[in-house]
Amino acid sequence: MIYRLGFWTGPVPADDESACADLHTRIYAAEHRRQATGCKPPPVPEVRRFVDAVLAELPESAEDPAGAGDLGSGESLASVRDPADLGKEAPAEEEACPWGSGDVAGTATAEVFLPRLRGPHRRAIALLTQIAHEHGLHGFDLAAHRMLSMADAYWVDEVPSTDAILGVDPSTVLADLSASRERICRGPELARRRLASAPAALEENIAGTVLDAAS
Structure with missing residues (x-):
């Protein structure tokens, strides 16, 4: 199961739906620029610094490079056991690494970073939330x-985790979709409306700052 998260720069969202709309506004704007120019927009400095900090703690390989991923005990997060797993057989290397796809840095573009995890990896989610907070980014x-909140993160013996309610297998959601119409978020729709309402402003957006129109 691939578990998707989104991080972006901008004003603090009012609620989860606003956060979803803000994130998708930036995703769609970046894709619009890619299609218009034929080149993927590079991440803005704030996002680039965030990604660098994330990969310093969570390298793409389960093998921790020299100096990276120091949690105070000399272990990378990828190799630290979840407190709930203590006493169990150690996970295989490919399961220990939280990333669900290669080229993690390549999922950063313009004002967004869209990493994929190998399932709901609680340690990685908690650490990503903390680093985003330190860099002034929002997480979803x-x-x-x-939204990802620092209030949901905690540490046990310097090992981060989260007690937030995480997502479920997408197939479960699809099977129950007919009974959950009212829970479908309007975030992506609001994002499309924002961008369609001012295409000229979006076309002039070549410095990496995405249109922040009111919904």
Whole structure:
């Protein structure tokens, strides 16, 4: 199961739906620029610094490079066991690494970073939330449809985790879709409306700052 998260720069959203709309506004704007120019927009400095900090703690390989991923005990997060898993057989290397796809840095573009995890990896989610908070970025759990909050993160023996309600298998959501119409978020729709309402402003947006129109 691929677990998707989104991080972006901008004003603090009022609620989860506003956060979803803000994130998708930036995703769609970046894609619009890519189609218009034929080139993927590079991440803005704030996002680039955030991604660098994330990969310093969570390298793309489960093998921790020299100096990276120091949690105070000399272990990378990818190799630290979840407190709930203590006493169990150690996970295989490919399961220990939280990333669900290669080229993690390549998922950063313009004002957004859209990493994929190998399932709901609680340690990684908690650490990503902390680093985003330190860099002034907002985080959104696309599977659970909620903002990532530092209030949900905690540490046990310097190992981060989260007690937030995480998302479920997409197939479960689709099977129950007919009974959950009212829970469908309007975030993507609001994002499309924002961009369609001022295409000229979006076309002039070549410095990496996405249109922040009112919904």
